[in-house]
Amino acid sequence: MDTIFNPLVGGLLIGLTTTVYLLSTGKVIGISGILAQLLFSKARLLPLLFIAGLIIGGSAYGVLTEQTVAMPETRSPLLLILSGLLVGYGTRLGSGCTSGHGVCGIARLSPRSIVATLIFMTTAIITVAFLH
Amino acid sequence: MNAVITLISGLLFGLGLAFSEMTNPAVVIGFLDIFGEWNPSLIIVMASAIAVGMLGYFIKSKQTKPLLAGKWQIPTLRHIDSKLVLGSAIFGIGWGISGYCPGPGLTALVNNPSEGFYFVIALLIGSGGHYLQTRFTQK
Numbered sequence: 561m562d563t564i565f566n567p568l569v570g571g572l573l574i575g576l577t578t579t580v581y582l583l584s585t586g587k588v589i590g591i592s593g594i595l596a597q598l599l600f601s602k603a604r605l606l607p608l609l610f611i612a613g614l615i616i617g618g619s620a621y622g623v624l625t626e627q628t629v630a631m632p633e634t635r636s637p638l639l640l641i642l643s644g645l646l647v648g649y650g651t652r653l654g655s656g657c658t659s660g661h662g663v664c665g666i667a668r669l670s671p672r673s674i675v676a677t678l679i680f681m682t683t684a685i686i687t688v689a690f691l692h
Numbered sequence: 693m694n695a696v697i698t699l700i701s702g703l704l705f706g707l708g709l710a711f712s713e714m715t716n717p718a719v720v721i722g723f724l725d726i727f728g729e730w731n732p733s734l735i736i737v738m739a740s741a742i743a744v745g746m747l748g749y750f751i752k753s754k755q756t757k758p759l760l761a762g763k764w765q766i767p768t769l770r771h772i773d774s775k776l777v778l779g780s781a782i783f784g785i786g787w788g789i790s791g792y793c794p795g796p797g798l799t800a801l802v803n804n805p806s807e808g809f810y811f812v813i814a815l816l817i818g819s820g821g822h823y824l825q826t827r828f829t830q831k
Contacts, residue, residue, distance in 0.1 A: 567736035570712020574737070575744025577704040582748050584697050586758030587765045589705060591795040592819070599816065600823050606698045611798060613702020614709075618799025621710030639789055640810035644797070646786025647811075648818020651794060654779025655767075658793040659705075661780070662738065667745025668766070675772050680784030681724075687788025688724040 578664050588668075590660025592651035654680075694760050706799060712737040715799045717791025717807075724788055786818075 578589045591614070598607035651657040654676055656665065661680075665673020713719040714737060722731030757763060787793050792800060792811050800808030 564736050567712050567733040568740050570708045571737035571740030572744055573704060573708030573711060575741040577701050577708060578745050579748030581701040582752060583755065584759045585694060586761040586763060595794055596819055599819065606695065609695055609699040610702035613699045614706040614795060615798050615802060617703035617706025618710045618715050619802035621707055622803060635807060637810045640807055641814040643786045643790035643792060644811040644814025645818040646782050647794060648815040649822050650779045650783030650786055652819050652822035654776050654783055657783060659795060663741045663745055667742045668749045671770055672772055672776055676776055676780040679777060679780040680787060683781045683784030684724045684788035685726055687785050688721055689727050692725055692728055
């Protein structure tokens with residue numbers, strides 16, 4: 561990435577979305593929480609619509625710009641499964657992920673979210689340092 | 693109307709993730725690799741998203757209730773407990789292993805199905821494991 565255009569526009573779009581969602585529905589956007597609602601609550605329509613939109617929006621960009629998503633290398637299924645298990649369990653135990661704590665929580669200066677973000681950033685950085 | 697806003701929010705959020713390249717695990721790992729070839733672009737993503745989000749909370753403070761709902765449903769907990777610390781630490785390790793957090797992991801189902809399949813199935817099992825554990829320990 562040699563320009564700040566993509567990260568800036570992407571970030572502004574993410575912030576705009578959390579703001580519109582907050583002011584209209586009264587709720588914060590947290591992907592791990594919305595996914596848990598889809599799986600384990602009785603009100604499944606709204607989380608289903610959000611997750612469907614997320615998958616369509618997240619893959620439409622590549623289709624529209626005819627840009628294939630570059631992969632670092634083919635990774636072992638075992639590592640991907642271990643990663644998914646830890647992300648799934650950890651985000652529920654810690655009540656949030658990158659969106660809920662990292663974006664929405666820090667934006668409202670929640671002490672829990674600031675601490676959570678510092679912790680998951682730190683353990684992620686240490687993990688990458690060990691694996692690469 | 694709620695359904696329309698929710699669907700559009702999902703679409704725009706996914707588009708934002710893709711545009712900022714958060715959906716590309718190579719970019720995410722490059723950002724986390726501060727001791728290697730560091731790619732700081734996600735700082736710009738986080739900073740710009742949080743800046744707009746702060747503006748959102750400022751507008752919210754002028755509104756008595758949401759446009760489409762009866763009341764605000766914003767998390768109110770403030771205390772820092774062992775669950776928050778341990779859960780966040782576990783999440784960070786998982787994020788560092790693959791470069792996928794929940795949103796980008798879900799978009800990988802389309803962007804990179806061979807990886808997305810394994811990650812998302814495990815993501816659901818991990819999330820379900822916590823749900824079962826909570827139900828079991830509450831009884």
